[in-house]
Amino acid sequence: MADTILQRKVLAEGEVVFKEGEEATSAFLIQDGEVEIYRTVDGQKTVLATIGKGGLFGEMGLIDSKPRAAGAQAKIKATVVVVTRAMFQEKLAKCDPFIRALLNIFVDTIRRTNK
Numbered sequence: 126m127a128d129t130i131l132q133r134k135v136l137a138e139g140e141v142v143f144k145e146g147e148e149a150t151s152a153f154l155i156q157d158g159e160v161e162i163y164r165t166v167d168g169q170k171t172v173l174a175t176i177g178k179g180g181l182f183g184e185m186g187l188i189d190s191k192p193r194a195a196g197a198q199a200k201i202k203a204t205v206v207v208v209t210r211a212m213f214q215e216k217l218a219k220c221d222p223f224i225r226a227l228l229n230i231f232v233d234t235i236r237r238t239n240k
Contacts, residue, residue, distance in 0.1 A: 132207040136199035149186020158203025
């Protein structure tokens with residue numbers, strides 16, 4: 126991965142990054158701007174969190190390979206670094222098995238809490 130060039134993506138205000146229920150193929154690190162994490166409940170968009178510079182989103186699906194638990198949309202213009210599944214799995218493979226197990230437990234707990 127040392128030779129990998131990091132892909133950056135510029136998001137326009139209001140641009141949807143991904144929708145709830147989609148397959149998770151990437152996570153995103155916010156280099157600049159803000160992104161809202163939301164769920165649609167009874168046809169209404171409910172913002173769960175606003176993530177700013179230095180924040181990470183979209184990682185849960187990379188950990189457990191389940192569909193997106195929420196959607197993500199740029200609140201304002203944002204620049205994000207794309208973390209692909211391959212990049213994530215390469216890093217995860219180097220982790221202690223205990224840490225990998227903890228990550229799975231954390232994600233499972235968050236998913237159950239959000240239901």
